[in-house]
Amino acid sequence: MTSDLAHTTARDILRLARRRQRLTQAELAERAGVSQTVVARYESRRQQLTVAALQRLVAACGYTLEWSLRHAPEAGVEAARDGRFSGPIGRRLVGELDTVLAALDGIGATDAHVHGGVADGSEGAGCPVLIGVGLPPDLDIRSVMAAAGRIGLAIDAHVTIAPHDRVADYGFHDEGVPLTPIRKAS
Template identity: 85%
Template sequence: MAMTSNSDPTTARDILRLARRRQRLTQAELAERAGVSQTVIARYESRRQQPTVGALQRLVAACGYTLEWSLRHAPDEAAAATGDTRFPGPIGRRLVGELDTVFAALDALGATDAHIHGGVADGSEGVGCPVLIGVCLPPDVDVVLVMAAAGRIGLAIGAHVTIVPHARVADYGFDDEGVPLTPLRRAS
Protein backbone atom coordinates (compact mmCIF):
# COMPACT_ATOMS: atom_id res chain seq x y z
CA MET A 1 0.00 0.00 0.00
CA ALA A 2 1.58 3.25 -1.10
CA MET A 3 1.61 6.10 1.34
CA THR A 4 0.16 9.34 0.06
CA SER A 5 1.11 12.74 1.36
CA ASN A 6 -2.29 13.04 3.05
CA SER A 7 -2.17 9.78 4.99
CA ASP A 8 -0.40 8.62 8.10
CA PRO A 9 2.17 5.88 7.71
CA THR A 10 0.53 2.54 8.44
CA THR A 11 3.32 0.02 7.93
CA ALA A 12 6.90 -0.33 9.14
CA ARG A 13 8.01 0.35 5.56
CA ASP A 14 5.98 3.58 5.42
CA ILE A 15 7.31 4.77 8.77
CA LEU A 16 10.92 4.02 7.86
CA ARG A 17 10.67 5.63 4.42
CA LEU A 18 8.96 8.73 5.79
CA ALA A 19 11.61 9.22 8.50
CA ARG A 20 14.46 8.66 6.03
CA ARG A 21 13.03 10.93 3.34
CA ARG A 22 12.21 13.74 5.79
CA GLN A 23 15.90 13.81 6.67
CA ARG A 24 16.83 13.59 2.98
CA LEU A 25 18.93 10.49 3.61
CA THR A 26 19.73 7.80 1.10
CA GLN A 27 19.39 4.19 2.16
CA ALA A 28 23.19 3.99 2.32
CA GLU A 29 23.43 7.08 4.56
CA LEU A 30 20.78 5.72 6.93
CA ALA A 31 22.50 2.34 6.98
CA GLU A 32 25.80 3.97 7.93
CA ARG A 33 24.17 6.00 10.72
CA ALA A 34 22.36 2.94 12.06
CA GLY A 35 25.30 0.57 11.77
CA VAL A 36 23.57 -1.85 9.39
CA SER A 37 24.06 -2.68 5.74
CA GLN A 38 22.22 -0.85 2.97
CA THR A 39 20.67 -4.15 1.92
CA VAL A 40 18.90 -4.39 5.30
CA ILE A 41 17.28 -0.99 4.71
CA ALA A 42 16.36 -2.01 1.16
CA ARG A 43 14.75 -5.26 2.36
CA TYR A 44 12.65 -3.37 4.93
CA GLU A 45 11.57 -0.71 2.45
CA SER A 46 10.72 -3.24 -0.26
CA ARG A 47 8.65 -5.31 2.21
CA ARG A 48 10.78 -8.40 1.63
CA GLN A 49 11.44 -8.38 5.38
CA GLN A 50 9.68 -6.82 8.37
CA PRO A 51 11.83 -5.15 11.03
CA THR A 52 11.27 -5.96 14.67
CA VAL A 53 9.84 -3.18 16.80
CA GLY A 54 13.30 -2.61 18.30
CA ALA A 55 14.96 -2.47 14.88
CA LEU A 56 12.37 -0.01 13.59
CA GLN A 57 12.85 2.18 16.66
CA ARG A 58 16.65 2.19 16.17
CA LEU A 59 16.36 3.05 12.47
CA VAL A 60 13.86 5.83 13.09
CA ALA A 61 16.12 7.15 15.88
CA ALA A 62 19.03 7.19 13.41
CA CYS A 63 16.86 9.56 11.35
CA GLY A 64 16.39 11.83 14.38
CA TYR A 65 12.86 10.74 15.30
CA THR A 66 11.19 8.67 17.99
CA LEU A 67 8.24 6.33 17.65
CA GLU A 68 5.30 6.76 19.98
CA TRP A 69 3.17 3.73 20.70
CA SER A 70 -0.16 3.41 22.43
CA LEU A 71 -2.32 0.50 23.39
CA ARG A 72 -6.03 1.08 23.81
CA HIS A 73 -8.94 -1.13 24.74
CA ALA A 74 -11.06 -2.01 21.78
CA PRO A 75 -14.42 -0.72 22.90
CA ASP A 76 -17.15 -3.25 23.42
CA GLU A 77 -19.84 -2.83 20.77
CA ALA A 78 -22.55 -1.98 23.30
CA ALA A 79 -20.39 0.53 25.15
CA ALA A 80 -19.20 2.05 21.88
CA ALA A 81 -22.74 2.30 20.51
CA THR A 82 -24.08 3.94 23.66
CA GLY A 83 -21.02 5.94 24.63
CA ASP A 84 -21.24 4.44 28.14
CA THR A 85 -17.71 4.25 29.53
CA ARG A 86 -18.45 4.06 33.27
CA PHE A 87 -17.03 0.56 33.52
CA PRO A 88 -13.97 0.40 31.23
CA GLY A 89 -12.76 -3.16 31.88
CA PRO A 90 -13.94 -6.24 29.98
CA ILE A 91 -16.44 -7.35 32.64
CA GLY A 92 -17.70 -3.78 32.98
CA ARG A 93 -18.20 -3.50 29.23
CA ARG A 94 -20.15 -6.77 29.24
CA LEU A 95 -22.21 -5.41 32.14
CA VAL A 96 -23.10 -2.35 30.06
CA GLY A 97 -24.00 -4.60 27.14
CA GLU A 98 -26.37 -6.62 29.34
CA LEU A 99 -28.09 -3.79 31.22
CA ASP A 100 -31.54 -4.97 30.13
CA THR A 101 -30.86 -8.38 31.69
CA VAL A 102 -29.35 -6.80 34.81
CA PHE A 103 -32.31 -4.49 35.37
CA ALA A 104 -34.85 -7.24 34.63
CA ALA A 105 -33.26 -9.40 37.35
CA LEU A 106 -33.07 -6.50 39.83
CA ASP A 107 -36.62 -5.35 39.06
CA ALA A 108 -37.92 -8.89 39.70
CA LEU A 109 -36.51 -8.58 43.23
CA GLY A 110 -37.91 -5.11 43.78
CA ALA A 111 -34.30 -3.91 44.13
CA THR A 112 -33.58 -0.21 43.63
CA ASP A 113 -30.64 2.20 43.80
CA ALA A 114 -28.09 -0.26 42.36
CA HIS A 115 -24.39 0.59 42.71
CA ILE A 116 -21.38 -1.38 41.45
CA HIS A 117 -18.42 -1.78 43.82
CA GLY A 118 -14.85 -3.03 43.50
CA GLY A 119 -12.58 -3.58 40.53
CA VAL A 120 -15.36 -3.42 37.97
CA ALA A 121 -16.43 -0.04 39.33
CA ASP A 122 -12.98 1.53 39.31
CA GLY A 123 -11.66 -0.15 36.15
CA SER A 124 -8.97 -2.15 37.96
CA GLU A 125 -10.69 -5.50 37.45
CA GLY A 126 -8.57 -8.53 36.86
CA VAL A 127 -9.31 -11.98 35.55
CA GLY A 128 -12.07 -13.53 37.62
CA CYS A 129 -12.94 -10.23 39.31
CA PRO A 130 -16.26 -10.57 41.14
CA VAL A 131 -19.06 -8.05 40.65
CA LEU A 132 -20.62 -6.67 43.82
CA ILE A 133 -23.95 -4.93 43.35
CA GLY A 134 -25.20 -2.95 46.34
CA VAL A 135 -28.96 -2.33 46.29
CA CYS A 136 -31.96 -1.35 48.37
CA LEU A 137 -34.07 -4.48 48.83
CA PRO A 138 -37.62 -4.88 50.12
CA PRO A 139 -37.57 -6.21 53.71
CA ASP A 140 -39.38 -9.45 52.88
CA VAL A 141 -37.31 -10.52 49.85
CA ASP A 142 -36.33 -14.19 49.80
CA VAL A 143 -32.54 -14.71 49.88
CA VAL A 144 -32.88 -17.56 47.36
CA LEU A 145 -34.43 -15.12 44.88
CA VAL A 146 -31.51 -12.73 45.44
CA MET A 147 -29.05 -15.54 44.76
CA ALA A 148 -30.98 -16.57 41.63
CA ALA A 149 -30.95 -12.99 40.32
CA ALA A 150 -27.20 -12.78 40.94
CA GLY A 151 -26.80 -16.05 39.05
CA ARG A 152 -28.80 -14.80 36.05
CA ILE A 153 -26.73 -11.63 35.89
CA GLY A 154 -23.52 -13.61 36.32
CA LEU A 155 -24.40 -15.93 33.44
CA ALA A 156 -25.20 -12.95 31.23
CA ILE A 157 -21.90 -11.15 31.88
CA GLY A 158 -19.62 -14.12 32.47
CA ALA A 159 -18.59 -13.20 36.01
CA HIS A 160 -19.39 -14.06 39.62
CA VAL A 161 -22.04 -11.63 40.86
CA THR A 162 -23.13 -10.93 44.42
CA ILE A 163 -26.14 -8.76 45.24
CA VAL A 164 -26.24 -7.31 48.76
CA PRO A 165 -28.07 -4.55 50.60
CA HIS A 166 -26.08 -1.31 50.76
CA ALA A 167 -25.68 -1.78 54.52
CA ARG A 168 -23.69 -5.00 53.88
CA VAL A 169 -21.30 -3.67 51.22
CA ALA A 170 -18.72 -2.92 53.93
CA ASP A 171 -18.77 -6.62 54.89
CA TYR A 172 -17.19 -7.26 51.49
CA GLY A 173 -14.39 -4.76 52.11
CA PHE A 174 -15.79 -1.70 50.34
CA ASP A 175 -16.52 1.55 52.11
CA ASP A 176 -17.17 3.67 49.03
CA GLU A 177 -20.52 4.59 47.52
CA GLY A 178 -19.78 2.65 44.35
CA VAL A 179 -20.75 3.67 40.86
CA PRO A 180 -24.48 4.11 40.26
CA LEU A 181 -25.88 1.56 37.85
CA THR A 182 -28.35 3.46 35.75
CA PRO A 183 -30.05 2.29 32.59
CA LEU A 184 -29.05 3.70 29.24
CA ARG A 185 -32.54 3.53 27.81
CA ARG A 186 -35.23 2.31 30.10
CA ALA A 187 -38.94 2.35 29.41
CA SER A 188 -40.94 4.20 32.04
Protein backbone atom coordinates in the same frame (compact mmCIF):
# COMPACT_ATOMS: atom_id res chain seq x y z
CA MET B 1 -7.26 -7.55 4.14
CA THR B 2 -8.25 -7.64 7.79
CA SER B 3 -4.77 -6.51 8.82
CA ASP B 4 -5.45 -3.13 7.24
CA LEU B 5 -8.50 -2.19 9.31
CA ALA B 6 -7.06 1.28 9.80
CA HIS B 7 -8.27 1.94 6.26
CA THR B 8 -11.78 2.80 7.25
CA THR B 9 -13.09 4.95 4.43
CA ALA B 10 -14.66 3.43 1.34
CA ARG B 11 -12.02 5.20 -0.74
CA ASP B 12 -9.20 3.65 1.29
CA ILE B 13 -10.72 0.16 1.08
CA LEU B 14 -11.13 0.48 -2.69
CA ARG B 15 -7.59 1.77 -3.22
CA LEU B 16 -6.12 -0.92 -0.97
CA ALA B 17 -7.94 -3.71 -2.82
CA ARG B 18 -6.93 -2.34 -6.24
CA ARG B 19 -3.28 -1.82 -5.26
CA ARG B 20 -2.97 -5.25 -3.65
CA GLN B 21 -3.98 -6.77 -6.97
CA ARG B 22 -1.60 -4.39 -8.78
CA LEU B 23 -4.41 -3.09 -10.95
CA THR B 24 -4.53 0.31 -12.59
CA GLN B 25 -7.73 2.29 -12.32
CA ALA B 26 -8.41 1.47 -15.98
CA GLU B 27 -7.93 -2.27 -15.42
CA LEU B 28 -10.25 -2.23 -12.41
CA ALA B 29 -12.82 -0.24 -14.33
CA GLU B 30 -12.76 -2.77 -17.18
CA ARG B 31 -13.18 -5.70 -14.75
CA ALA B 32 -16.06 -3.96 -12.94
CA GLY B 33 -17.79 -2.73 -16.08
CA VAL B 34 -17.48 0.98 -15.28
CA SER B 35 -15.41 3.78 -16.72
CA GLN B 36 -11.95 4.67 -15.44
CA THR B 37 -13.34 8.13 -14.67
CA VAL B 38 -15.80 6.61 -12.19
CA VAL B 39 -13.02 4.74 -10.36
CA ALA B 40 -10.92 7.91 -10.28
CA ARG B 41 -13.82 9.94 -8.86
CA TYR B 42 -14.37 7.36 -6.11
CA GLU B 43 -10.70 7.21 -5.20
CA SER B 44 -10.32 10.99 -5.18
CA ARG B 45 -13.43 11.47 -3.02
CA ARG B 46 -15.14 13.54 -5.72
CA GLN B 47 -17.94 10.98 -5.73
CA GLN B 48 -19.24 9.01 -2.76
CA LEU B 49 -19.35 5.24 -3.12
CA THR B 50 -22.51 3.36 -2.28
CA VAL B 51 -22.18 0.08 -0.42
CA ALA B 52 -23.23 -1.79 -3.57
CA ALA B 53 -20.64 0.03 -5.70
CA LEU B 54 -17.89 -0.63 -3.15
CA GLN B 55 -18.79 -4.32 -2.97
CA ARG B 56 -18.81 -4.62 -6.79
CA LEU B 57 -15.44 -2.89 -7.20
CA VAL B 58 -13.80 -4.83 -4.38
CA ALA B 59 -15.17 -8.07 -5.87
CA ALA B 60 -13.61 -7.08 -9.21
CA CYS B 61 -10.30 -7.02 -7.32
CA GLY B 62 -10.88 -10.56 -6.07
CA TYR B 63 -11.99 -9.69 -2.53
CA THR B 64 -15.23 -9.76 -0.59
CA LEU B 65 -16.38 -7.31 2.04
CA GLU B 66 -17.65 -8.67 5.32
CA TRP B 67 -20.18 -6.50 7.08
CA SER B 68 -21.30 -6.77 10.65
CA LEU B 69 -24.20 -5.04 12.29
CA ARG B 70 -24.49 -5.33 16.06
CA HIS B 71 -27.06 -3.83 18.35
CA ALA B 72 -25.62 -1.05 20.47
CA PRO B 73 -28.02 -0.89 23.39
CA GLU B 74 -29.54 2.49 24.06
CA ALA B 75 -29.31 1.67 27.72
CA GLY B 76 -25.87 1.73 29.22
CA VAL B 77 -24.39 3.21 32.30
CA GLU B 78 -23.58 6.85 32.91
CA ALA B 79 -20.17 5.80 34.18
CA ALA B 80 -19.29 4.21 30.84
CA ARG B 81 -18.88 7.72 29.48
CA ASP B 82 -16.09 8.64 31.87
CA GLY B 83 -14.01 5.48 31.59
CA ARG B 84 -15.41 3.41 34.42
CA PHE B 85 -16.65 -0.09 33.57
CA SER B 86 -13.80 -0.19 31.07
CA GLY B 87 -12.55 -3.71 31.84
CA PRO B 88 -13.89 -6.83 30.13
CA ILE B 89 -16.44 -7.63 32.85
CA GLY B 90 -17.49 -3.99 33.04
CA ARG B 91 -18.02 -3.86 29.28
CA ARG B 92 -20.13 -7.02 29.44
CA LEU B 93 -22.10 -5.45 32.28
CA VAL B 94 -22.80 -2.41 30.12
CA GLY B 95 -23.67 -4.60 27.14
CA GLU B 96 -26.12 -6.67 29.18
CA LEU B 97 -27.52 -3.79 31.22
CA ASP B 98 -31.12 -4.50 30.17
CA THR B 99 -30.77 -8.07 31.47
CA VAL B 100 -29.09 -6.88 34.68
CA LEU B 101 -31.72 -4.26 35.39
CA ALA B 102 -34.55 -6.70 34.59
CA ALA B 103 -33.14 -9.24 37.07
CA LEU B 104 -32.85 -6.54 39.74
CA ASP B 105 -36.35 -5.24 39.01
CA GLY B 106 -37.63 -8.81 39.29
CA ILE B 107 -36.69 -8.92 42.97
CA GLY B 108 -37.79 -5.37 43.70
CA ALA B 109 -34.22 -4.08 44.07
CA THR B 110 -33.74 -0.31 43.92
CA ASP B 111 -30.84 2.13 43.76
CA ALA B 112 -28.35 -0.39 42.31
CA HIS B 113 -24.63 0.48 42.58
CA VAL B 114 -21.63 -1.56 41.41
CA HIS B 115 -18.63 -1.58 43.74
CA GLY B 116 -14.92 -2.34 43.40
CA GLY B 117 -12.67 -3.03 40.44
CA VAL B 118 -15.45 -3.59 37.92
CA ALA B 119 -16.92 -0.18 38.76
CA ASP B 120 -13.70 1.79 38.54
CA GLY B 121 -12.13 -0.08 35.63
CA SER B 122 -9.30 -1.61 37.67
CA GLU B 123 -10.72 -5.14 37.55
CA GLY B 124 -8.39 -8.08 37.34
CA ALA B 125 -9.02 -11.56 35.95
CA GLY B 126 -11.97 -13.18 37.68
CA CYS B 127 -12.88 -10.00 39.53
CA PRO B 128 -16.15 -10.49 41.41
CA VAL B 129 -19.06 -8.14 40.83
CA LEU B 130 -20.76 -6.71 43.91
CA ILE B 131 -24.03 -4.91 43.34
CA GLY B 132 -25.33 -2.97 46.32
CA VAL B 133 -29.07 -2.41 46.29
CA GLY B 134 -32.09 -1.46 48.34
CA LEU B 135 -34.20 -4.59 48.91
CA PRO B 136 -37.75 -5.15 50.13
CA PRO B 137 -37.65 -6.25 53.79
CA ASP B 138 -39.54 -9.52 53.30
CA LEU B 139 -37.60 -10.76 50.27
CA ASP B 140 -36.46 -14.39 50.33
CA ILE B 141 -32.67 -14.70 50.06
CA ARG B 142 -33.12 -17.42 47.42
CA SER B 143 -34.67 -14.84 45.09
CA VAL B 144 -31.63 -12.61 45.55
CA MET B 145 -29.28 -15.51 44.86
CA ALA B 146 -31.26 -16.49 41.74
CA ALA B 147 -31.11 -12.92 40.42
CA ALA B 148 -27.34 -12.83 41.07
CA GLY B 149 -27.04 -16.13 39.19
CA ARG B 150 -28.99 -14.79 36.19
CA ILE B 151 -26.80 -11.70 36.07
CA GLY B 152 -23.65 -13.79 36.49
CA LEU B 153 -24.62 -16.00 33.56
CA ALA B 154 -25.36 -12.96 31.40
CA ILE B 155 -22.01 -11.29 32.06
CA ASP B 156 -19.92 -14.42 32.68
CA ALA B 157 -18.77 -13.37 36.15
CA HIS B 158 -19.37 -14.14 39.81
CA VAL B 159 -22.05 -11.72 41.01
CA THR B 160 -23.17 -10.94 44.53
CA ILE B 161 -26.18 -8.77 45.30
CA ALA B 162 -26.14 -7.25 48.78
CA PRO B 163 -28.14 -4.60 50.61
CA HIS B 164 -26.32 -1.26 50.76
CA ASP B 165 -25.80 -1.58 54.51
CA ARG B 166 -23.94 -4.89 54.00
CA VAL B 167 -21.56 -3.78 51.21
CA ALA B 168 -18.79 -3.03 53.73
CA ASP B 169 -19.03 -6.67 54.91
CA TYR B 170 -17.59 -7.61 51.51
CA GLY B 171 -14.64 -5.26 51.95
CA PHE B 172 -15.96 -2.35 49.88
CA HIS B 173 -16.14 1.11 51.38
CA ASP B 174 -16.72 3.11 48.21
CA GLU B 175 -20.12 4.58 47.34
CA GLY B 176 -20.22 2.55 44.13
CA VAL B 177 -21.25 3.51 40.63
CA PRO B 178 -24.98 3.70 39.94
CA LEU B 179 -26.48 1.37 37.35
CA THR B 180 -28.72 3.72 35.45
CA PRO B 181 -29.62 3.93 31.78
CA ILE B 182 -27.62 6.44 29.74
CA ARG B 183 -29.73 9.32 28.66
CA LYS B 184 -29.66 10.01 24.94
CA ALA B 185 -27.67 13.10 24.02
CA SER B 186 -29.90 15.86 22.76
